[in-house]
Amino acid sequence: MEQEKYLSDKVKSIQASGIRNFFNMAAEVKGAISLSLGQPDFVTPRHIIDAAVKALEEGQTFYTHNMGLIELREEIAKFLSNRYNINYNPKTEIIVTIGVSQAIDTALRTLVSSGDEVIIPQPSFVAYQPCTIMSGGVPRFVPTFEEDNFVLRPDILEKNITDKTKVLILPYPNNPTGAIMTRDELAAIAEVVKRHDLIVISDEIYSELTYGVNHTSFASMPDMWERTITVNGFSKTYAMTGWRLGYIAAPKGFIKEMVKVHQYTVTCAPSMGQYAAVEALKNGDEDIKKMVTEYDNRRKFLLGEIRDMGLHCFEPRGAFYLFPSIKNTGLSSDEFATRLLYEGKVAAVPGTAFGENGEGFIRLSYASSMNDLKEATKRMREFLKKI
Ligand SMILES: Cc1ncc(COP(=O)(O)O)c(C=O)c1O
Numbered sequence: 001m002e003q004e005k006y007l008s009d010k011v012k013s014i015q016a017s018g019i020r021n022f023f024n025m026a027a028e029v030k031g032a033i034s035l036s037l038g039q040p041d042f043v044t045p046r047h048i049i050d051a052a053v054k055a056l057e058e059g060q061t062f063y064t065h066n067m068g069l070i071e072l073r074e075e076i077a078k079f080l081s082n083r084y085n086i087n088y089n090p091k092t093e094i095i096v097t098i099g100v101s102q103a104i105d106t107a108l109r110t111l112v113s114s115g116d117e118v119i120i121p122q123p124s125f126v127a128y129q130p131c132t133i134m135s136g137g138v139p140r141f142v143p144t145f146e147e148d149n150f151v152l153r154p155d156i157l158e159k160n161i162t163d164k165t166k167v168l169i170l171p172y173p174n175n176p177t178g179a180i181m182t183r184d185e186l187a188a189i190a191e192v193v194k195r196h197d198l199i200v201i202s203d204e205i206y207s208e209l210t211y212g213v214n215h216t217s218f219a220s221m222p223d224m225w226e227r228t229i230t231v232n233g234f235s236k237t238y239a240m241t242g243w244r245l246g247y248i249a250a251p252k253g254f255i256k257e258m259v260k261v262h263q264y265t266v267t268c269a270p271s272m273g274q275y276a277a278v279e280a281l282k283n284g285d286e287d288i289k290k291m292v293t294e295y296d297n298r299r300k301f302l303l304g305e306i307r308d309m310g311l312h313c314f315e316p317r318g319a320f321y322l323f324p325s326i327k328n329t330g331l332s333s334d335e336f337a338t339r340l341l342y343e344g345k346v347a348a349v350p351g352t353a354f355g356e357n358g359e360g361f362i363r364l365s366y367a368s369s370m371n372d373l374k375e376a377t378k379r380m381r382e383f384l385k386k387i
Contacts, residue, residue, distance in 0.1 A: 018353030026347035040239035051279035068096025075281035084217035092252040100246035103231035112137035122355030150179035173206035176363035178316020298366040305377040344383030
């Protein structure tokens with residue numbers, strides 16, 4: 001039976017993630033060191049695991065409220081208020097989701113009507129485009145450039161706004177570049193957002209992983225709270241990727257509608273993970289500090305090594321990625337990453353996995369042990385000498 005003809009046009013039009021393709025390739029190369037994964041190498045801190053085990057032992061195995069445990073929503077509200085000065089009512093303005101992945105999908109499906117345009121700065125996380133298409137929207141890519149520290153430029157944003165534009169996705173701190181946006185830079189974006197009456201989905205999953213600067217939430221900018229859907233989660237901050245927990249915080253008029261999408265697709269996030277997340281928010285500050293200190297050491301080490309090898313590299317201030325330029329090797333991102341994998345035995349992700357203008361770059365993750373980083377950079381040096 002031919003299956004193709006039964007598939008939806010939307011699904012057929014989207015591609016499998018370039019990161020996963022590359023990751024699968026890397027898994028077949030014996031002895032390769034992978035700097036390709038976007039997840040912490042740390043195991044979830046013990047006290048957070050214990051909270052989940054305790055919840056299970058106490059029989060907390062039932063559906064929770066669709067929006068998530070109220071204790072968890074209260075902790076999330078406190079966290080957002082204390083850390084980023086944005087205030088949400090835990091009863092009506094927060095939904096606990098299955099990772100930020102589901103938060104992005106739910107937000108887009110709630111906001112986008114067929115044909116609405118969604119602006120996606122690139123390079124950026126691989127899910128924005130397919131989720132936009134699946135919601136019936138039209139992705140409109142806006143490039144960011146290394147010369148601008150990979151921040152979204154208000155003039156370029158404005159040029160790409162049409163009378164169909166409804167949503168702007170704001171992906172900072174950024175995967176894959178590690179760029180952050182300062183308050184002043186966000187203020188310039190806020191002006192454009194207001195002038196063109198846009199809604200912003202601000203993906204702040206790396207908000208706690210910044211180095212020498214504090215994160216600014218877009219919703220804390222003047223007049224932006226009412227037009228911002230903040231999405232954030234536990235995967236990166238607390239090394240909890242496998243738990244699948246995130247959240248959406250937004251004004252109640254949006255949340256009320258998002259709950260419908262959320263309810264009919266997933267009912268609620270897993271209960272035991274929600275108990276773990278309460279513990280993470282209550283007692284996880286020291287864990288974050290320790291991990292951020294360790295990431296920062298690795299960031300400095302890797303940046304130093306990469307520059308010393310003769311590759312040009314922007315200094316990232318957020319997330320756990322480096323996005324060096326490989327333009328001076330004369331190879332494309334794909335060629336470079338493929339040859340580095342097979343000849344150098346190091347897996348990196350080609351920049352093009354994050355959008356066309358990622359050409360000329362590769363993404364290296366320093367959420368890998370220092371030993372792996374040392375060995376990987378040694379191998380990269382050898383590889384660069386050969387090509
Ligand atoms: C920018 C960004 N947003 C969202 C996600 C999805 O995270 P989660 O594990 O919470 O679904 C990722 C994961 O890599 C990411 O890099």
